[in-house]
Every structure is written in structure tokens, then in C-alpha cells.
Amino acid sequence: ATTPVATSHLDTVQKAAVLRICTPGDYKPFSFQKTDASFEGIDVDLMTGFSASLGARPEWVKTTWANLLPDLAAGKCDIAVGGVSVTTDRQKRAFFSTPYMVNGKTPIARCADVAKYQSVAAIDQPSTRVIFNPGGSNERFARANFKQAELTLHGENVTIFDEILANRADVFVTEAAEAITQQKLKPGLCAVNPDKPLQYGEMAWMLPRDDVAFKSYVDQWLHLQQAGGDFQRTMDRWLK
Numbered sequence: 001a002t003t004p005v006a007t008s009h010l011d012t013v014q015k016a017a018v019l020r021i022c023t024p025g026d027y028k029p030f031s032f033q034k035t036d037a038s039f040e041g042i043d044v045d046l047m048t049g050f051s052a053s054l055g056a057r058p059e060w061v062k063t064t065w066a067n068l069l070p071d072l073a074a075g076k077c078d079i080a081v082g083g084v085s086v087t088t089d090r091q092k093r094a095f096f097s098t099p100y101m102v103n104g105k106t107p108i109a110r111c112a113d114v115a116k117y118q119s120v121a122a123i124d125q126p127s128t129r130v131i132f133n134p135g136g137s138n139e140r141f142a143r144a145n146f147k148q149a150e151l152t153l154h155g156e157n158v159t160i161f162d163e164i165l166a167n168r169a170d171v172f173v174t175e176a177a178e179a180i181t182q183q184k185l186k187p188g189l190c191a192v193n194p195d196k197p198l199q200y201g202e203m204a205w206m207l208p209r210d211d212v213a214f215k216s217y218v219d220q221w222l223h224l225q226q227a228g229g230d231f232q233r234t235m236d237r238w239l240k
């Protein structure tokens with residue numbers, strides 16, 4: 001049974017004039033924590049505008065992929081962002097905004113190996129060292145799809161790409177937007193067919209469950225950003 005939301009986050013955020021935003025901050029181009037501890041990325045820019053629309057300042061609450069949903073559900077933040085995939089598992093315990101991006105699982109590997117990793121079956125060979133980060137949809141995808149390949153769980157999402165470059169791993173299957181971003185940042189690495197992902201996926205912001213007033217506001221704000229062009233300008237700034 002669900003309990004009705006007594007007070008909407010729509011009201012509490014405006015009253016406090018603070019929007020608490022959970023994010024892992026390890027995922028370019030969506031949300032990335034810099035060495036000075038500040039955050040940058042698509043979701044960070046969008047959250048700046050979104051909190052301003054509520055007369056609130058953004059307050060970033062750093063978490064992990066494994067704790068993102070538990071932290072949101074425990075009320076440690078008002079919204080969870082940073083390149084979050086919509087999954088039916090999460091949907092059972094949280095609301096999602098309207099998806100703002102279609103993404104999908106895309107391999108990234110040393111450029112010389114791109115021809116070898118064109119499909120799940122081609123990757124899933126005993127000779128392939130698949131690397132992945134814990135707690136999110138990447139881990140779920142790797143464990144569900146790779147039964148023969150050698151699997152390495154790597155705790156630090158940000159250093160996975162260097163592991164492949166250093167030839168300590170062969171391939172990472174992640175979201176297309178990350179594969180495209182990292183191939184630009186790391187010469188020698190190539191995204192494998194980012195326009196034809198191995199699995200369809202959508203990205204959205206995760207919201208407290210059952211808070212319909214807050215979700216309606218988030219969706220309408222997003223819709224107006226998209227219709228007015230500001231959303232596309234933000235995407236282009238990070239993805240072009």
C-alpha cells in the first residue's frame with residue numbers, strides 16, 4: 001500500500017530555498033566531481049536552472065550508484081541525477097521524470113580491437129577481459145550478458161578507461177554518451193557503433209515515489225526547456 005504524500009517536495013524545496021541533489025559524480029558528461037569538489041556536466045547545468053526556477057540553490061549530496069536509490073528513498077535528497085538509467089526495478093521504488101535522452105549500452109575498447117567487439121556474443125569469449133563499475137545498470141548488463149568472458153569489477157568508474165588503455169582490460173560496456181565522451185578524452189579508445197547500441201536505454205531524473213505534484217512540475221519544466229531550445233543548447237555544449 002502506498003501512503004499519500006502529505007507534503008510535496010514542490011513545497012518543501014521552495015520553503016527551504018534549497019534543492020538537495022543526490023549524484024555519484026563519476027560520470028561524464030552528466031555529473032562529474034572535479035578536484036576542487038565542485039560538480040560539472042549536463043545534469044549539473046540543468047539542475048542549476050531547475051533549482052533557480054523554484055527559488056532554491058542547488059546543494060549537491062555525493063553518493064554512489066549502489067546508494068543512489070536508497071539515499072533518495074531515505075529522504076537524503078529531493079532528486080537524484082547524474083546519467084541515471086530508467087529501469088523497471090528502480091521504477092518500483094521511485095518515480096522518474098520524463099526521459100530526456102535515449103541512450104544504450106555501447107562497448108568502448110582500444111581502437112585496434114573495435115572489429116572484435118561488434119556484438120554481445122563476440123565480446124562474450126573466454127579471451128575477452130570485460131571491465132565494469134559496480135552498482136548501476138552497467139554491472140547488471142555485464143552479469144546478465146557475459147558468461148564466458150573474464151569479468152573484472154573495478155570500483156572507480158573514472159579510471160576504467162585507463163585500465164583498457166594500459167591493456168589490463170579489453171572492453172567496457174557502458175552508455176553511448178559516456179563511450180562517445182571518453183573516446184574524445186582518451187586517444188586510443190574508440191566507442192563501438194554508438195549509434196547502434198547493444199541494448200536500448202533511457203535516461204531520466206529519479207524522483208521520490210508518489211510525489212505527483214513534484215513530478216508534474218519537473219516534467220513541465222523539462223518540457224519547456226526542450227521546447228524553448230535551452231535543453232538542446234546544454235546538450236550541445238557537452239556532447240558536440
Ligand SMILES: O=C(O)C(=O)C[C@]1(C(=O)O)C=C[C@@H](O)C=C1
Pocket residue numbers: 026027065083084085086133134135136137138139157174175178
Ligand atoms: O545505473 C545507472 O543508472 C547508470 O546509467 C549509471 C552507470 C552504470 O550503469 O553503472 C552508467 C555509466 C557510468 O559508467 C556509470 C554508471
